[in-house]
Amino acid sequence: MKEQGKIFAGLSVFVLAIAITYMVWTMKSDHGLEAAGTTALFLAFGLCAFIGFYLAFTAKRVDTGAGDNPEAQVSDDAGEVGFFAPHSWQPLSLAIGGALAFMGVIFGWWLLFWSIPIILIGLFGWVFEFYRGENQNQ
Structure with a gap:
C-alpha cells in the first residue's frame, strides 16, 4: 500500500501542475478563464491527493503486503480475496x-x-x- 500511496501522491502533483498550467493558459486566451475544465482538473487533483493520503495512512496500520516487497513473487499475493454474493438480481x-x-x-x-x-x-x-x-x- 505504500507504493500505491506514492503513486497517487505523484499523480496528484502531476494533476496539480496540469491544472495550474491549464488555468494560466486559458486565462491568457481571448475568452478568459475556462471554468469547467479548470474546476474538473482541480477536483481531480483533490481526489488523487485524497486517495494517496488514505493509502499512505492505511499502510501504517496494516501488515506489509507483497506489493511493498521488491523481492516478492506474484504468487505471494495469492489467497482469499473476499466474500462475494453467489448470485444476485x-x-x-x-x-x-x-x-x-x-x-x-x-x-x-x-x-x-x-x-x-x-x-x-x-x-x-x-x-x-x-x-x-x-x-x-x-
Whole structure:
C-alpha cells in the first residue's frame, strides 16, 4: 500500500501542475478563464491527493503486503480475496433504475417518478440480501 500511496501522491502533483498550467493558459486566451475544465482538473487533483493520503495512512496500520516487497513473487499475493454474493438480481434492478433516471434527464423529469422506486427496490434488496431468503445468515 505504500507504493500505491506514492503513486497517487505523484499523480496528484502531476494533476496539480496540469491544472495550474491549464488555468494560466486559458486565462491568457481571448475568452478568459475556462471554468469547467479548470474546476474538473482541480477536483481531480483533490481526489488523487485524497486517495494517496488514505493509502499512505492505511499502510501504517496494516501488515506489509507483497506489493511493498521488491523481492516478492506474484504468487505471494495469492489467497482469499473476499466474500462475494453467489448470485444476485439486485444490480440489474439498480442498473435499470439508473438508466431510467439518466434518461429522465434527457427526455423529461417525469421518468424519475418511475425510476426512483426501481432504484430503491434494488438498493434495499442488495443491502438486505443476506437478511432474508435462501442466503440468510443463521
